[in-house]
Amino acid sequence: MSPLKKGVLVALLQVLLVGSVGAKFVYDRVAYPKAWLKTQPFDPNLPIRGRYVRLAIIVELDNKASPQGDYASRPVRLAVRDGNLVAIPDRAGPRSVHSARCGQQACWVLSEPVAYFIPEHAQDPSIRKPGEELWVEATIPPNGPPRPIQLGVKVEGKLVSLEIN
Template sequence: MNRQGTLGRGLTLGLLQAAMLLGLGGQLLLDRALRPRGWARTQPVDPYLPIRGRYVALHLMVRLEGERAPLDPSSRGGSRSWVSLHSRGGEVLARPVPQGTAGALPARGASPAGWVRLEPPVAFFIPPAGPDPSRGPLRGSMWVEVTLPDQGRPRPIRLGVSDGELFPPRPLPLG
């Protein structure tokens, strides 16, 4: 095999990979610009991995809108239920839906105040110079702003903190 043929194939493969990466990045930026977004309360989870990188796993806690009967009232896990998400007034809200509904996400439990926990947790990647906000003391509750795609789990954008009175939450400086 000659050197010029190998170089041409390598260049073609590199261009194909760059096109795929730019396509995915463009799709995510387009979703962020056009899809609804809102704030959801979070519970940080340590994934217990020896090499976990610079991210924190977050359980999204969303307020259940409307009737609460379809969800298990146990806040300690309970049975899995299905919800669809939408944004109103800058907050992410959940609505009970039957399993198999387009865009339905699994949720567990419901608190007496009507909060459900989405399953599984989402990953929020922390900038290299930024502190891990889940490991230090916070004054208030941690929230995450997310984009709500047509299909799949919400995509985290930024973290914030609220003292219970403040909405939307104050964004956390991460680097």
């Protein structure tokens, strides 16, 4: 086999590999439920953080247990009910939640934050005016963390998609 044919074969294999990953994400977006999730943005203060926003996902615990501030971790599995993300306590659950402070009140957050990548010259969407809440629309796969699709801002009870340039 000539070097040119080998190069074309390797390039074709790489295109198929990358295309299969993209196809899986498109399939997941169609097949799995989506929901708008309330977030608590934070910066992990890493020197090489790149252009993304780290988002702690605020969830409702299914058994209505109130967060105690003990920061204990609980294993859960995630489900979407009536368009809301619910964490269902499950000893064999693949995710976990812990109690945290969300402003002036205690809340439950997923232990693993998600990253939403933004363009190089875009303003940081996590910097919000008082009274605005940052939300993210995400696909909720049965395994793995939520996968962010787009950001939104909730002001006075109205959720509006956020354009990031």
